[in-house]
Amino acid sequence: MAARGQGAAAAIRDAAASPAPHSVPPAWTLAWYASRSIPARPINAFATSGNRLFAAAALRGRLGTGRNAPAETSPVTSIKAAFLAITLLIAGAARAEGLSPEQREEVVGILRDALKQDPTILRDALAALEAADQREREGATRSAIAAHAAALFRDPADPVKGNPQGAVTVVEFFDARCGYCKQLQPAMEQLLRRQRDVRLVLKDLPILGPSSVLASRALLAAQRQGKYAELYDALLKLREDPTETVLRREAERAGLDWARLRRDMDDTGIQARIAGNLRLAQALRIEGTPALVIGETLVPGAVDLATLERLVAEARRGG
Numbered sequence: 001m002a003a004r005g006q007g008a009a010a011a012i013r014d015a016a017a018s019p020a021p022h023s024v025p026p027a028w029t030l031a032w033y034a035s036r037s038i039p040a041r042p043i044n045a046f047a048t049s050g051n052r053l054f055a056a057a058a059l060r061g062r063l064g065t066g067r068n069a070p071a072e073t074s075p076v077t078s079i080k081a082a083f084l085a086i087t088l089l090i091a092g093a094a095r096a097e098g099l100s101p102e103q104r105e106e107v108v109g110i111l112r113d114a115l116k117q118d119p120t121i122l123r124d125a126l127a128a129l130e131a132a133d134q135r136e137r138e139g140a141t142r143s144a145i146a147a148h149a150a151a152l153f154r155d156p157a158d159p160v161k162g163n164p165q166g167a168v169t170v171v172e173f174f175d176a177r178c179g180y181c182k183q184l185q186p187a188m189e190q191l192l193r194r195q196r197d198v199r200l201v202l203k204d205l206p207i208l209g210p211s212s213v214l215a216s217r218a219l220l221a222a223q224r225q226g227k228y229a230e231l232y233d234a235l236l237k238l239r240e241d242p243t244e245t246v247l248r249r250e251a252e253r254a255g256l257d258w259a260r261l262r263r264d265m266d267d268t269g270i271q272a273r274i275a276g277n278l279r280l281a282q283a284l285r286i287e288g289t290p291a292l293v294i295g296e297t298l299v300p301g302a303v304d305l306a307t308l309e310r311l312v313a314e315a316r317r318g319g
Helices: 008-016 027-035 050-060 075-096 101-117 120-147 149-153 179-194 210-223 228-237 244-253 258-265 268-283 305-318
Strands: 160-162 168-174 198-204 291-294 297-300
Touching: 101 120, 120 149, 120 297, 149 168, 149 268, 168 179, 168 305, 179 198, 179 228, 179 305, 198 210, 198 268, 210 228, 210 244, 210 258, 210 268, 228 244, 244 258, 291 305, 297 305
Parallel strands: 168 198
Antiparallel strands: 160 198, 168 291, 291 297
């Protein structure tokens, strides 16, 4: 998530990108974690500064997203918005250099005339801004992953699927109720069957409501009985809300002792693990589920098997 006052490059980048196939948390989640004194920036893709959100929306040609979005505006409107973003960027640079108002006006006038003569300048400027911002984001992501490598890849408390001694580790942040996480699961299972040296680390990140929190507590309690994977597989196949009644049914089908599981779900140690996953996700600027970390790459959203295999191969080559 970008900081307040960031440049036009990030707004343009956000506007051009297609929405990632992942789920984002509702407002209640932020309050729920705040009530438990968990310090950190909220995981919320929409908690951005108003200026950045407006710029991104204008460049998309809309002022909303999803089913509440108004109709697309014309390409001319989008070009005007992009021109405005670049003009503001240059004007900001001019102020930083101490130019007079007359000089700043001249700079903007030159830009306007140049765009009339050759509109491809705008396209090239947008591409250059996006490329520079992409390089900056990738560098920041690599640094964050390296700084938190132990918690990401080597926490002995984390549940693991696949080869526990695998040469390549894939970390998945997921919510048991997340539709995109359910969509990703078959591809991930295929990956584990086809690539026998892959170790999958699962990080519960319940961001989609009280039922998500309940499901994560049940999963981590099931781990104490050696049945995390079994309950995980059952919950990711569910097409109903994981209420306590449903959790009991699925737990008993998986061979779990429900009475013990229910007691363990209330253990403060389990809540501490969920809070730790939240802080780690925030440190990595993860904004929704699923989110994958493979090598030095952060992948937001569900991807197909071919993409998973390519990323694993790249991580394997990188050592």
